[in-house]
Amino acid sequence: MYSAxxxxxxxxxxxxxxxxxxxxxRLSEGEATVNQLAEPFDITLQAVSRHLKVLETAGxxxxxREAQWRPCxxxxxxxxxxxxxxxxxxxxxxxxxxxxxxxxEEITKGDQNGSKN
Amino acid sequence: MYSAxxxxxxxxxxxxxxxxxxxxxRLSEGEATVNQLAEPFDITLQAVSRHLKVLETAGxxxxxREAQWRPCxxxxxxxxxxxxxxxxxxxxxxxxxxxxxxxxEEITKGDQNGSKN
DNA sequence: ACGTTGATCAACGAAAGTGTTGAATATGTA
DNA sequence: TACATATTCAACACTTTCGTTGATCAACGT
Numbered sequence: 001m002y003s004a005x006x007x008x009x010x011x012x013x014x015x016x017x018x019x020x021x022x023x024x025x026r027l028s029e030g031e032a033t034v035n036q037l038a039e040p041f042d043i044t045l046q047a048v049s050r051h052l053k054v055l056e057t058a059g060x061x062x063x064x065r066e067a068q069w070r071p072c073x074x075x076x077x078x079x080x081x082x083x084x085x086x087x088x089x090x091x092x093x094x095x096x097x098x099x100x101x102x103x104x105e106e107i108t109k110g111d112q113n114g115s116k117n
Numbered sequence: 118m119y120s121a122x123x124x125x126x127x128x129x130x131x132x133x134x135x136x137x138x139x140x141x142x143r144l145s146e147g148e149a150t151v152n153q154l155a156e157p158f159d160i161t162l163q164a165v166s167r168h169l170k171v172l173e174t175a176g177x178x179x180x181x182r183e184a185q186w187r188p189c190x191x192x193x194x195x196x197x198x199x200x201x202x203x204x205x206x207x208x209x210x211x212x213x214x215x216x217x218x219x220x221x222e223e224i225t226k227g228d229q230n231g232s233k234n
Numbered sequence: 235a236c237g238t239t240g241a242t243c244a245a246c247g248a249a250a251g252t253g254t255t256g257a258a259t260a261t262g263t264a
Numbered sequence: 265t266a267c268a269t270a271t272t273c274a275a276c277a278c279t280t281t282c283g284t285t286g287a288t289c290a291a292c293g294t
Contacts, residue, residue, distance in 0.1 A: 119278080119279050119280065120279075120280060120281095160282090160283065160284090161285085163283085163284080163285085164282070164283055167282075167283090168282090171281095184291055184292065185290060185291045185292065186291095
């Protein structure tokens with residue numbers, strides 16, 4: 001009954017947590033292991049590990065294997081999807097309502113399923 | 118312990134639901150009342166009303182008062198914040214890592230609080 | 235005043251999210 | 265082998281979210 005399973009919902013849900021966004025911010029500066037990532041936080045290592053699992057499930061990070069370490073790496077594809085989703089709304093604050101009309105026509109033709117996207 | 122309260126988390130959490138995104142998409146085409154907004158969905162009017170409350174609390178919509186109707190209107194400020202948050206990562210897929218370096222320097226100077234943003 | 239329409243509030247239950255502790259797994263080192 | 269390090273798994277508790285039903289509030293029309 002509950003909890004959306006579509007990719008965009010999964011992504012946004014993963015991003016809706018300050019700890020996870022901080023982890024991504026750290027990863028934007030380079031790869032890191034779980035322990036390195038956990039260091040700045042007051043929560044347990046296990047909790048951080050689970051946050052990373054959420055990010056991985058959402059496709060926001062990927063992980064390698066080097067001995068007992070599992071270095072995490074930022075993946076941008078899902079963030080690009082968020083960026084794409086925003087495009088529709090960006091036109092509002094950019095004031096180009098002509099583009100907006102064109103955009104609306106286009107998506108209702110190709111259809112992007114308004115109730116899922 | 119639970120549930121982040123910072124504005125960006127609230128916004129992303131509100132967006133992490135396909136029903137609520139569909140409501141925003143509908144509102145991007147113009148203002149609408151609760152009944153009009155609820156019409157395409159299989160859930161109860163009360164459920165839609167609560168989704169709208171979530172969107173309003175997040176600042177993603179505002180509401181007027183016209184007799185017994187409460188017309189909803191899209192507000193873009195919070196979406197712009199999401200857009201701003203994305204900027205840091207956009208540099209990755211745009212391949213301009215020089216800009217990235219400059220960006221990182223700038224934010225660690227002015228500080229944007231990595232653990233909250 | 236009365237009934238209708240638009241919308242919200244309140245109480246409930248099921249499911250999911252987040253943190254903790256303690257155990258388990260896997261790899262590297264002495 | 266034994267031990268330390270890195271990470272994950274499992275069980276538990278508490279909170280939050282989402283949908284439902286039933287009641288309530290507010291403004292309209294007759």
